[in-house]
Amino acid sequence: MIELEGVPELIDPVMVAAFEGWNDAGDAASTAVAHLEREWKGEVFAALDAEDYYDFQVNRPTVWMDAGVRKITWPTTRLSVVRVGGEKPRDLVLVRGIEPSMRWRSFCNELLGFAHELGVELVVVLGALLGDTPHTRPVPVSGVTSDSDLAQRMDLEETKYEGPTGIVGVLQEACTHAGVPAVSLWAAVPHYVSQPPNPKATLALLNRLEDLLDLRIPLGELAEDARAWQVGVDQLAAEDSEVAEYVQTLEEARDTAELPEASGEAIAREFERYLRRRDVGPSGGHATADGTDSPPYLRDNPGNPGKARPPRPPKPDLPGNTGSAGEGEDADGGSGPDGDNPSGD
Helix, strand or coil, X not given: CCCCCCCCCCCCCEEEEEEECCCEHHHHHHHHHHHHHHHCCCEEEEECCHHHHCCCCCCCCEEEEECCEEEEECCCCEEEEEEECCCCCEXXXXXXXXXXXXXXXXXXXXXXXXXXXXXXXXXXXXXXXXECCXXXXXXXXXXXXXCHHXXXXXXXXXXXXXXXXCHHHHHHHHHHHCCCCEEEEEEEEEHHHXXXXXXXXXXXXXXXXXXXXXXXXXXXXXXXXXXXXHHHHHHHHHCCHHHHHHHHHHHHHHHHHHHHHCCHHHHHHHHHHHHHHHHCCCCCCEEECCCCEECCXXXXXXXXXXXXXXXXXXXXXXXXXXXXXXXXXXXXXXCCCCCCECCEC
């Protein structure tokens, strides 16, 4: 039995989770949940026992000083609650941690126990993966679910992915089997510039989460950070003609693929977000489209950051054919590794 002392009765609670590691390219997903926790001043009310799920030789504890007293912080997963105000207040249960090293089924069952006790109505898991997407274009974010009814009701893709998976995919399937509605939102991070942070991908995930949950998220300086990030990557790419040519190839493929998709519905959705904001004042490898680990290219050579050259892709024969599409659902090449994928579950 899970004891939840000090947690009040929640209003229409939604659980939003992200995990550092394979499913978190550029730290985009974990940073998004950290942003929600910071902006809405979430307070941690529970933490999973690190001994049960983590190999401390893989995820090492850290030592720090507190008023002259030496303390240790253990790698784990923590839960906090934040209340979103407005005309229709609701609560978010935020789950932020590290992909566990072992006992994944027990890990998911423990999180589902919290979800049950708190009356969670929907679980949204955030992820980010490496994809063949140019840094100069909007970050593709795909929403997927294993629930066909939920897919139709919330305008999501029903995942068909088969292949290696991470904790995001395992947790989503655990939710499905437990009868808890679950959605995964996946941001595609350019594989040639995957080093964290990636505020542009974090911003894209939060924008998609806003649309999904019909709420407004205070973004702080994220928009400015995203612009600064893109300018910095532009400068790095400009230092190498082969990298610049590669980026241009990705841009052409992306633009060709999206030309027919500039629909009235997409334009209306962006305009609604603009009006909403105008009216309300102010480590290791990562998942790729085919589920494998892929090293980043740009920025990963400290001694010569602009000279690590990515492989040059073949010119696409068909619009949008710049890379494998994860679950066969994402034409911009940002597909996901597990039942996750830019469509990833």
